[in-house]
Amino acid sequence: MAKIVTVEQMRAIERAADASGLSYDQMMENAGQAVADAILRRWPEIAGWRAVILVGPGNNGGDGLVVGYHLMQAGTQVVIYLTSERSEQDDANLARIVEGGALVVRAEEDHRWRLLRKSLESADLVVDALLGTGARPPLRGVIKEVLGLTRKTIEQRRTRPVIVAVDCPSGLDCDTGEIDDLHLAADLTVTLAAAKPGLFKFPAAEAVGALEVGDIGIPEDLEPYREVSLELATPEVVKAWLPR
Numbered sequence: 084m085a086k087i088v089t090v091e092q093m094r095a096i097e098r099a100a101d102a103s104g105l106s107y108d109q110m111m112e113n114a115g116q117a118v119a120d121a122i123l124r125r126w127p128e129i130a131g132w133r134a135v136i137l138v139g140p141g142n143n144g145g146d147g148l149v150v151g152y153h154l155m156q157a158g159t160q161v162v163i164y165l166t167s168e169r170s171e172q173d174d175a176n177l178a179r180i181v182e183g184g185a186l187v188v189r190a191e192e193d194h195r196w197r198l199l200r201k202s203l204e205s206a207d208l209v210v211d212a213l214l215g216t217g218a219r220p221p222l223r224g225v226i227k228e229v230l231g232l233t234r235k236t237i238e239q240r241r242t243r244p245v246i247v248a249v250d251c252p253s254g255l256d257c258d259t260g261e262i263d264d265l266h267l268a269a270d271l272t273v274t275l276a277a278a279k280p281g282l283f284k285f286p287a288a289e290a291v292g293a294l295e296v297g298d299i300g301i302p303e304d305l306e307p308y309r310e311v312s313l314e315l316a317t318p319e320v321v322k323a324w325l326p327r
Contacts, residue, residue, distance in 0.1 A: 085296040085315040086308065088277040090216050090257050095307040096276065103305065110276075110299045111142060111176070115149020117297030118249055118273040122150075122208070123157055125271060125293075126245060130158030132207035135199075137233065139213035139226060139253070140167040146249050146275070147212020148176035151185060154208075161185040162202045166213060166225050190225050196232050203236040206244045211267050214253040216279055220263035222254050230254065230265045237267075248272040251282060252290045260284025273297045277308075278315045 088096065101107055123129060136151040138144040144167065151161045163177075163185050171178040181187055188198045203209065213226050222230060230253060237243060246269045254263030257279035269292040274282060276299045282291050296315065301308065 086277045086311045087280055087283075087313040087315055088311050089280065092307065092311060093216060093277060093279070096301060096305060099305045099307045100301045103302065105300055105302075107142070108175075110301070111145045112149055113299040114146045114249075114275045114297060115176075116153055117275065117299060118146065118150045118210075118247065119153035119157070121271065121273045121295050121297060122154065122247055126208075129154065129208070131160070133160045133162070133202075133205055134208040134210060135162045135164060135202045135206045136210045137213050137229060137253075138163055138165050138167075138169075139215075141215065143212050143215030143249055144169070145174070145176055146215075147210055148174070148180055150210055150212065150249065152176065152180045152183060155180065155183050155185060159208070162206075163187045164190065164199055164202065164229070166190045166229055190229065196228070199229065199232060200236050203233060203244075204240065208245045208247065209233065209237070209267070210247050210249060211253050211269065212249040215250050216257040216274075218253070219256050220254050220261055222263045222265055226253065227263075227265060230267055233267055234265060246270050246292075248291070250275045251279065252287075255281060255287045255290065257281040260287040262287040262290055266290050268292065271295065275299050276301050277311070280313075 138147045248269035254266035260281040268290040272291045
């Protein structure tokens with residue numbers, strides 16, 4: 084049973100899950116695995132593909148690192164593009180993917196975005212893990228520059244890579260459906276634990292692509308989750324409503 088929750092409701096659910104013993108680190112691992120699994124189901128031919136993971140600050144970027152690791156395990160060549168400061172000493176997910184052989188590029192060291200542009204020109208898959216559900220438009224700073232260049236580079240290509248958003252396309256307001264003009268429209272959005280109302284509202288809904296809800300292990304009997312009355316009309320839910 085997938086529910087539709089506001090950003091604040093999602094935060095309360097995550098806090099309750101953490102208090103119940105499901106750590107934020109484990110939720111992040113589960114989230115990244117769920118996104119990678121969704122990609123592999125839709126594109127099973129992914130072995131040998133080149134993937135660029137756009138990694139932002141905070142948990143959404145951490146989810147992206149986990150996605151990259153599991154894609155590497157499936158035979159994908161991975162470039163990690165870091166838009167904020169992360170160190171291998173403090174970030175186990177970054178350390179793990181570096182040990183696995185991924186190329187890591189830091190935005191502050193990428194003169195005139197040359198490495199980003201080069202990576203995007205040959206990418207088969209781009210994973211948007213820049214901003215999560217707590218962000219609001221307009222885009223600012225390095226995230227704005229990276230998304231702007233990413234859009235421009237992809238538009239100039241003869242063939243478009245697959246684009247997957249982690250939780251939501253960056254630049255989208257997950258409550259209102261407002262979206263920044265520089266957003267990266269996804270072929271697939273894997274939203275985590277529950278759907279968010281902004282994913283179904285225009286103009287943002289046009290940028291979501293196919294939508295899946297990724298299970299991150301949150302128990303459905305948690306009080307903040309049980310209290311949510313709005314449910315996603317999945318085929319299973321609709322089938323239960325039909326006369327037998």
